[in-house]
Amino acid sequence: MNLLILITNDDGVTALGIRRLIELMRTKGDVVVVAPSSHQSAMSHAITTLRPIFYNTIEKSEGYTEYSCDGTPVDCVKLALAELLDKKPDLVVSGINHGSNSSTNIIYSGTMGAAIEGAISGIPSIGFSLQDNSEDADFSGALHYANIITDKVLAGVWDNGVCLNVNVPKGKIGALKGIKVCSQSFGKWHEVFEKKENGEGKTAYTLGGWFEPDETDLNGDDFALSQNYISIVPVKFDFTDEKMVNKLSDWNG
Amino acid sequence: MNLLILITNDDGVTALGIRRLIELMRTKGDVVVVAPSSHQSAMSHAITTLRPIFYNTIEKSEGYTEYSCDGTPVDCVKLALAELLDKKPDLVVSGINHGSNSSTNIIYSGTMGAAIEGAISGIPSIGFSLQDNSEDADFSGALHYANIITDKVLAGVWDNGVCLNVNVPKGKIGALKGIKVCSQSFGKWHEVFEKKENGEGKTAYTLGGWFEPDETDLNGDDFALSQNYISIVPVKFDFTDEKMVNKLSDWNG
Numbered sequence: 001m002n003l004l005i006l007i008t009n010d011d012g013v014t015a016l017g018i019r020r021l022i023e024l025m026r027t028k029g030d031v032v033v034v035a036p037s038s039h040q041s042a043m044s045h046a047i048t049t050l051r052p053i054f055y056n057t058i059e060k061s062e063g064y065t066e067y068s069c070d071g072t073p074v075d076c077v078k079l080a081l082a083e084l085l086d087k088k089p090d091l092v093v094s095g096i097n098h099g100s101n102s103s104t105n106i107i108y109s110g111t112m113g114a115a116i117e118g119a120i121s122g123i124p125s126i127g128f129s130l131q132d133n134s135e136d137a138d139f140s141g142a143l144h145y146a147n148i149i150t151d152k153v154l155a156g157v158w159d160n161g162v163c164l165n166v167n168v169p170k171g172k173i174g175a176l177k178g179i180k181v182c183s184q185s186f187g188k189w190h191e192v193f194e195k196k197e198n199g200e201g202k203t204a205y206t207l208g209g210w211f212e213p214d215e216t217d218l219n220g221d222d223f224a225l226s227q228n229y230i231s232i233v234p235v236k237f238d239f240t241d242e243k244m245v246n247k248l249s250d251w252n253g
Numbered sequence: 254m255n256l257l258i259l260i261t262n263d264d265g266v267t268a269l270g271i272r273r274l275i276e277l278m279r280t281k282g283d284v285v286v287v288a289p290s291s292h293q294s295a296m297s298h299a300i301t302t303l304r305p306i307f308y309n310t311i312e313k314s315e316g317y318t319e320y321s322c323d324g325t326p327v328d329c330v331k332l333a334l335a336e337l338l339d340k341k342p343d344l345v346v347s348g349i350n351h352g353s354n355s356s357t358n359i360i361y362s363g364t365m366g367a368a369i370e371g372a373i374s375g376i377p378s379i380g381f382s383l384q385d386n387s388e389d390a391d392f393s394g395a396l397h398y399a400n401i402i403t404d405k406v407l408a409g410v411w412d413n414g415v416c417l418n419v420n421v422p423k424g425k426i427g428a429l430k431g432i433k434v435c436s437q438s439f440g441k442w443h444e445v446f447e448k449k450e451n452g453e454g455k456t457a458y459t460l461g462g463w464f465e466p467d468e469t470d471l472n473g474d475d476f477a478l479s480q481n482y483i484s485i486v487p488v489k490f491d492f493t494d495e496k497m498v499n500k501l502s503d504w505n506g
Contacts, residue, residue: 045297045360046325052449052457072299079458082444104373106492107298116492120357152504161439162494181501183493186414191335196305204305205332219498232504234497239359239369240436241415244487245472248434251405251485 002063003029003154006089006118008076009097010040010110013058013068017096020139021128022066024147025093028154030063032089034080036110037068041099043110045117046072055079073114081121091154092118092163095128096142098135102167102221102231103187103213115163116237124153125163131225132170141176142168145230149179165233169225180229185220187213255316256282256407259342259371261329262350263293263363266311266321270349273392274381275319277400278346281407283316285342287333289363290321294352296363298370299325308332326367334374344407345371345416348381349395351388355420355474355484356440356466368416369490377406378416384478385423394429395421398483402432418486422478433482438473440466 005025009018013035025031037056053071060066067084069076077092094114101109111127118125126149130142149166165184169176192209213222221231258278262271266288278284290309306324313319320337322329330345347367354362364380371378379402383395402419418437422429445462466475474484 039303042300042302043297044299044327044366046299047295047297047361047460049295049460050292052447052451052459054451054455054457074297075460078444078460079446082446083458104490107369107373107490108300113297116360120360159494159497159500162497165492178506179504181498181504183495183498184491186491191331193332193335194305198305198307202307204307205336206305207300207302207328207331232501233492234494234501235492236494236497237357237360237492238437238439239418239486239488239490241412241487241489242436244412244415244489245434245436247412248485248487251432251434253431 004087004089005029005031006080006092007031007033008035008073008094008114010036010043010073011098012036012039015098016136017098017130017139020143021093021096021146024143026064028150032080032085033066034069034076034084036073036076037070040072040110042108043072043113044108045074045113048072048075053079073110074117077114077117089123092123092125093128096139096146097129098137099129099133100131100167101127101129101165102225103185106165106184112165116235119161119163120237122160124158126150126153126166128166130168141171141173144173161236163235165235167221167225167231169228175228176230177228180224180231182221182224182231182233183219184233185214185217185222187211187222257340257342258282258284259333259345260284260286261288261326261347261367263289263296263326264351265289265292268351269389270351270383270392273396274346274349274399277396279317281403285333285338286319287322287329287337289326289329290323293325293363295361296325296366297361298327298366301325301328306332326363327370330367330370342376345376345378349392349399350382351390352382352386353384353420354380354382354418355478356438359418359437365418369488372414372416373490375413377411379403379406379419381419383421394424394426397426414489416488418488420474420478420484422481428481429483430481433477433484435474435477435484435486436472437486438467438470438475440464440475
């Protein structure tokens with residue numbers, strides 16, 4: 001039996017990053033793509049509950065099926081698992097994102113939302129991101145390591161509920177130093193809203209700003225990336241701060 | 254100087270839950286409301302980056318300002334902190350949500366997205382949810398405990414980056430047993446999409462299904478709620494699975 005690999009992303013089904021990831025994954029098994037029909041960046045773990053979603057079949061051939069869906073990345077995973085796939089996939093991969101999802105950015109990321117949803121469903125899952133926002137980014141380094149990391153995950157015995165947040169520095173393969181398994185860093189966004197009158201007396205606020213990585217934590221992904229390593233953060237969907245559970249125990253009763 | 258309290262939610266600014274929460278918080282300090290103009294349930298930590306957002310001023314009086322915003326709950330917090338507030342608030346409260354955000358649901362919740370965003374910004378933050386989805390739910394029990402819990406948070410020395418996920422069982426105050434500080438449970442959604450032909454040859458898929466709480470973990474919030482306790486899960490925004498960081502250390506290099 002061939003492996004079954006589910007692929008999604010948040011940049012939309014036509015983005016270069018997912019096209020290159022599809023090529024790679026087709027060398028490893030049967031592939032089903034269920035990806036957003038349009039840009040769904042920064043959609044985090046959002047799901048669509050207040051309206052229905054629709055999908056289109058783009059291609060159906062031996063070992064390969066491609067759908068687009070007008071929902072969020074997490075909607076794509078839920079629709080795939082509940083409706084579109086005949087069996088549970090062996091792997092969920094999301095990306096390759098055009099832009100970094102390291103550090104605190106994981107919480108905003110649609111790419112990682114989809115990977116975490118795979119993990120919640122008990123499927124080994126990986127989110128891949130390249131630290132290059134451009135539409136025609138060079139994915140060769142990211143693909144080289146996506147290949148290695150995917151094989152490691154497929155060969156391993158995987159803990160339920162864990163996925164990987166993989167970020168790859170911008171640049172040629174030769175400049176990349178290798179893999180570093182890390183903790184999540186806590187870089188900080190400095191939000192700046194661009195303000196523009198809309199011509200009807202209202203001000204339009206467009207979110208922007210700049211991200212300050214935290215490179216002081218030498219075990220964190222921000223530092224690893226600054227040193228040209230591929231960062232891998234193993235991710236779980238447990239938000240509990242256990243230290244605080246103990247600290248607040250005198251609130252009980 | 255009065256305390257400054259920022260209030261938001263995901264059910265929209267007119268929902269009964271936030272109106273009752275506003276009344277309560279106005280007894281404690283100056284209040285600024287920046288809440289979604291329409292329903293933003295299940296928007297998780299999504300932010301709006303592909304279009305501008307707008308806000309409306311609904312009320313401005315001594316110690317009280319109310320805005321609505323057409324963005325997500327997290328957009329509301331970001332807009333408040335970057336543009337609408339003169340100073341950093343002492344507290345961010347989100348809710349009271351019409352419906353549970355306990356257990357695994359935290360990851361989908363717009364209510365908790367906003368509270369976590371407050372914590373990311375270094376502000377003590379609390380998300381309140383009532384296990385009753387109805388529009389005219391009885392919030393008296395939730396308000397009784399929101400009052401107690403808010404006072405505890407304001408009186409305490411708060412760790413940076415921590416917020417609280419507070420869930421209150423449905424029902425009268427008399428039936429509620431008290432507070433239990435818990436870990437996050439891992440209940441499971443069983444997704445069922447409702448299918449309907451849209452009359453143009455396409456099928457509309459509406460996400461639904463049922464949630465199976467995990468009441469086997471006696472330290473978890475699902476169990477506490479099943480016993481009619483108010484559950485409080487202290488929440489941090491660190492997704493790292495440290496056990497797996499160690500387990501995968503031979504990948505380094």
